[in-house]
Amino acid sequence: MSLTNIAIIGGGACGISAFIELFLEFRIAKSHKDVSITIIEENEEVGKGLAFGTKQPGHILNTQADLMGIHFTEPQHFSDWLIEHEARIGDEVVDNQGENRAFTTRRLYGDYLKEQFEHYFQLAQSEGMEVNVIHASANRVSKLEDGFEIHLSENQSHKCSILLLAPGTPVANNYPELEDKEHYFGSPWPSSPLLEKIPKDENVGILGSSLSAIDALMTLTDNEYTGKITCYSPDGLMPRVQPEFPQKVECRFLTLRNLHEIQRKELRNPTVKEIFRLFMQEAEDNAGGKIDWKATERIGKPAGELLKEDIRIARDGGDALINIPYSLRYESSEMWKWLDESEKLKFKKWLGAYWGVSRHCMPLVNAERVNQLFESGQLTVISGLKEVIFDDEKNEFVLTSEKGEKFSEKYLINATGPASAVKMMKSELMQNLSEDGLVEPEKAGGIRINTETMQVITGNDTYSNFYAVGHITNGLLLDVNAVWFNVKMIGKLSRHLTTQLIGNPS
Known part of the structure; x- marks a missing residue:
């Protein structure tokens, strides 16, 4: 019997997390010898892509260690790893060494990813699972009757039954x-x-x-x-600047409950204006009084002066405009999914810049x-x-x-940041996938997927054997530049994929 091959395009954080979770799922179900996994990674080292292959000490993770674990439901795994390897990491931890609040260099995180991959790759082999890595660039995909053929650099190709796109954060081709x-x-x-x-x-x-x-x-x-x-x-x-000790806001107004109440009573999704009004209520409640919202406008003000003030605010534990978005990190993607496409586009136009600088601080x-x-x-x-x-x-x-x-x-x-729209992605693979109709661009960014299973959607069809994860799903999923969020979605993907292949394990 020929093995069902799962090909993962991309050996960065998402690709590694998907490989590990799939291996565990199949091994625990004792079906690991019926499936093979192939990782396609263009770099010499798996785990050391653009983001984490850097050698610069000033390239620091923008998320604290206890949210950077690569394993499903174990976001603290990286902070545990730091404590375990405290003797070898030295200056690679920028502050609060050995504690959950640590920020580390990206090159150290790349070492962590590589180590996790190598451990589970060897474990999969020792358990009798067929796994391999192809070091090549994927530039095109052809749909076959029973799967896909991935066209690679150096005139190579690889056929698979199931395809998972995890190409990492796409560079923008805006000039x-x-x-x-x-x-x-x-x-x-x-x-x-x-x-x-x-x-x-x-x-x-x-x-x-x-x-x-x-x-x-x-x-x-x-x-x-x-x-x-x-x-x-x-x-x-x-x-803006991340507080060393951010204050957790227990939201009372901008909640999933209140947004669902709008759906229940009005029989429609909430609007951006309604969400922003709830945010304003939340912020003023947190601040203990009225906020001069005009004074919070930042565009047109000297960046150096704003930074000085932001440093002062960060040392004091942050303000409502930072702490609320950070406190909503686990609910914001669900809120985003409840916006109609037109409202998502309005959000990006009206509030996107302010959300970006307040939710993704340095x-x-x-x-x-x-x-x-x-x-x-x-x-x-x-x-x-x-x-x-x-x-x-x-x-x-x-x-x-x-x-x-x-x-x-x-x-x-x-340094304008990653591309949101498919047409702006500097990726031969993504351009060809779009041109060939294998993926469909989403107006709010990225490609269309089923947000519950991560299966790719084109037209009215959902590919049962084609999945995508990470930044290329940014239009339908808000927090795709966060490792913890992508790992969470990979957990959903893995469970759906394994259930499709082997049913619900007993």
Whole structure:
């Protein structure tokens, strides 16, 4: 009897978590010898992709250790691992070493992922399960009568019965016309091209001011760059600062219960306006009085001044505008699923920027380093970016603001963050999957999936043997850049997949 092969495209955090959970499910059901698993990973090391393959000490996880476990229902597994390996981790833990509140370097987390993968890969082999890794790039998929054929680099291919897409966070391809310019860097990762090609005393422009831009800043400052650094972005907003000891908010107004009450009484989903009104009630209740909401607007205010205030707020335990989103981390995705597509698009347009900087903050240690760059005059943030072109005569990039101001840069790093829409993803695989009709873009971002099973949907059809997880599902699932959330969804996926193959284990 031929084995049922499950192919996982991607050997990052999502791919590793899926592999481990599937192995455990099949082994416990004693069906592991009837199934084989193949992981397709383009990098030499599984677990060391763009995010966690970095060597820069300033590239720090933006989530505390007790939410970074790679195992289903064990989010604290990474913090336990830190305590167990305290003697070997040294400066890789930025603060509160050995405690759940620790923030660590991404390279240490990459070591953790690699170690977990290698352990369970060897365990699967020793238990008699057929598992293997193909180190190649997946660039296209063909649908077969009984599965899929994955077309790989070097004219290779692999056939499978079940396909799981876990390609990681897609780099944005929002400036394709600049890609062939010598001094343009399409992503902050990997950092080696930046360090090899940008002289340390040169001025540098960074497109974006979010967490990706913070990574670019840390790369430059870790390596003692002395030139002026300017961040250009449409809104000029930098991530807010995570409190060392965030205050948990017990929400009374913005709750699943209250949103479900709207569904029950009005026979419709809640609107963005209703959700925001509940958020305002929650924030004022938490603050103990009325909030001057106009004063909370950040666009147009100097980024350096905002950062100083955010550092002060973080040291005091955060404010309602940070603590409420963080306290809702386990409910926010369900709330998001209850919004109609048109309301999701309104949320992104009206509130997306503020949600992003308040829900995805930077660790205090990096905020203090960025503050030093502002104070020394080395860093400037310019908002209102409208256009970027390359002047061939002057051999420089020209950036134009909404006010018509023009700026020029010889070196330019694109740190605008991961792509949300499929058409903006710099991925041959995703473009081909969309072009061939194997995935269908969701208007709010990513691709269409069944959010309960993670099966891919196109048209009115759900693929019974095609799954997707991670950032490529961002339109239908809100927290897809959080490891704990993706691991939770992988648990659902694994249980559905194994039940499809072997039924409910007794």
